[in-house]
Amino acid sequence: DVKVTQSSRYLVKRTGEKVFLECVQDMDHENMFWYRQDPGLGLRLIYFSYDVKMKEKGDIPEGYSVSREKKERFSLILESASTNQTSMYLCASISPGQGRYEQYFGPGTRLTVT
């Protein structure tokens, strides 16, 4: 089974802090994604990566950056956390070579910025 893990289930940070959210997948997937989930808004794509050191902006990249130094790890960085970044953050991965195209999700990190 594919396993996608995220470093924290719950995180509380102060405004202005630099925040790192880590995601690791164990199935050698090429593509990885970061979403934020908010009530009534569904899942919105922040950034995605299709290879090591390769990244592309999603629909709402402002205020975020990412890092992918190793294939299995994809990090989301909040350079200076703000209260409007309080949200649930979901990581996902996919191996397109399997031809199924569904994404596998981590358990999520609920981030509160105070």
Added chain:
Amino acid sequence: AQTVTQSQPEMSVQEAETVTLSCTYDTSENNYYLFWYKQPPSRQMILVIRQEAYKQQNATENRFSVNFQKAAKSFSLKISDSQLGDTAMYFCAFYGGGSNYKLTFGKGTLLTVNP
């Protein structure tokens, strides 16, 4: 750009009954994939069922089945014999091809199964 619409923010059903969740989408693609994901309270998002657009037969996974109407761009999820464990947020998602493999999600339907 593709859009996915789930018109029912919340639904409820009695245990053992059948419920249908609606999803419509907009695309100019001919080949694409549709998914229903389930997110139980405080638990991980998991895939429920997938449908390839080129397949006319509706996908089925145990108590879960879809009604895929390609011309109408409709992709509803039917849950038969609802169980308490079906209580979750359900998301409809669309993949229209392309090398980025991005999914477009609907806003979700919160389903509550009552005893």
